[in-house]
Amino acid sequence: MKHVPTPERSAVTALRAVGRTSVVIVGGGINGIATFRDLAMQGVDVVLVERSDFASGATAASSHMIHGGVRYLENGEFRLVRESVQERNSLLKIAPHFVRPLQTTIPIFSTFSGILSAPLRFLRHGSGRPQERGAVLIKIGLMIYDLFSRDGGSVPRHKFLGREASRAAFPELDPRVKYTASYYDASVHDPERLALDVLQDGLAAHPRAHAVNYVEAVGMGANGVRLRDQETGEEFTIAADVVVNASGPWTDLTNGAFGRPTELMGGTKGSHIVLDHPELLAATRGREIFFEHSDGRVVLIYPLKGRVLVGTTDIEADARERAVCTEEEVDYFFELIGHVFPKIRVDRSDIVFRYSGIRPLPHHGDLAPGFVSRDYHVALDQAENRPPVLSLVGGKWTTFRALGAELADRALDVTDRPRTVSTAGVPIGGGAHYPSSPEARRTWLGKHLPRLDSVRREVLFERYGTRASAVAAFMEAGTDRPLLGGVLSTRELEYLVRREHVVHLTDVVLRRTSLAFTGGASAKVLDEIGRALAPIAGWDEFVLDREIERCADELERFHGVAVHAANAP
Secondary structure (H helix, E strand, O other), rough: OOOOOOHHHHHHHHHHOOOEEEEEEOOOHHHHHHHHHHOOOOOOOEEEOOOOOOOHHHHHHHOOOEEEOOHHHOOOOOHHHHHHHHHHHHHHOOOOOOOOEEEEEEEEEEOOOOOOHHHHHHHHHOOOOOOOOOOOHHOOOHHHHHHHHHHHHHHOOOEEHHHHHHHHHHHOOOOOOEEEEEEEEEOOOOOOHHHHHHHHHHHHOOEEEEEOOOOOEEEEEEEEEEEEEEEOOOOOEEEEEEEEEEEEHHHHHHHOOOOOOOOOOOOOOEEEEOOOOOOHHHHOOOEEEEEEEOOOEEEEEEEEEEEEEEEOEEEEEEEOOOOOOOOOHHHHHHHHHHHHHOOOOOOOHHEEEEEEEEEEOOOOOOOOHOOOOOOEEEEEEEEOOOOOOOOOEOOOOOHHHHHHHHHHHHHHOOOOOOOOOOOOOOOOOOHOOOOOHHHHHHHHHHHHOOOOOHHHHHHHHHHHHHHHHHHHHHOOOOOOOOEHHOOEHHHHHHHHHHHOOOOHHHHHHHHHOOOOOOOOOOOHHHHHHHHHHHHHHOOOOOHHHHHHHHHHHHHHHHHHHOOHHOOOO
């Protein structure tokens, strides 16, 4: 039985009627979406296709950090650090609804560790044996980082504390900690929603900008890119002047489908767990605890949405297989927590969510994963009887706007078109006119959401920023019914389907809301949301049951959420 088309599939119908465009972008992660927005703002006809849901791959598997990458200094990646801190500082201003300052603290166990090996790593471009960093090396790194990072003094300088002051600030720290160093970076609280805001900006910028999810690029020929609608199985072709391959870790697989195999990528797996653990949450004192473990892996213990995010690993991975957080990785995370907070006990019953993704890193041969460059570059492939292909290699969340501008510039060069506007400093989605103080926030909520109760006001504002006013207007234009005690409503679900490309129940539970991330995706919740979605999406009882089962299976297999077992009679 075929899936009953949702209202969102009308976007696919409109795309099929296009026939030809200037640029086709394959890959609806943050970098493909940023490129789409940039080109649309230039007035370029552009099509974006994503084989799954938008922001569902590497984009959804991030550590929720917007950072300059202080550790990249040791590898000599000064260009990347400079660009990263500039983009971080900019995102704090243009996307304040999702990107916020984050005070970060590094616990340090030694004074001189790593100081002899660091110059060798620098000279050898990151090769060498991993070694935990001591206070001297971290102090030097943070002094250099301050020079790159401070944005005219608006970002505070780093601070060092000795043993006693560190214990006073963090009583639960391991008493072997000799120093702590604190500095500021930023976090992105809802990365998938920020990606959607960037996408909405692109769609609004140009009437011939089209974006569709659940449509896969399956081939290429002289007539253009062959696409397959994943919901119906139907195939069609879009002709283009240039194709941008922004499919992240799957870039080589996409090029293979195009008939031009490449070996550009060498992604590594990064996993995280989310804990509901009030004691650990309190121990962080609202800061991210961040350090590099003795094996060279970056470690973070990060308070987020009333939970604690712990990560990450850096393991060789095969992009043909879906990444999963393993039990061995969970054991590793528990070991890390014990390394910093030895008196705090955690176990698997505290985990409410786990996730894993593959980083879009370049092919790196025998180089250890932790030392692979996080910078990006673009490869151009030109062949007869087919459009040229620009393949993105690398990229990270922090630099998505600059990376999108770089990819857009390359596409503009190939099509011999000038850049007409810059995306630098342009507010993103619900970050426009965002209130900058608690008083301004109260005034904004009272003015723009006057008919909503206080709970719904806060929920909508956290979820959409200043776009909440448009969502509220949509809700008020029809009959609305609250769901999950005000976390959602029926008209908001209709908005998500009609305006935010929701096709499946998983899109709502995993990406349009934080329900799964915070541990709120129970069988009862899936049933309530699914039944409210069914009349909006046109699902009959058979499709509804399949959607609920599909979502439960996704949560159990890939996120460690035992929906069935936890709710069995």
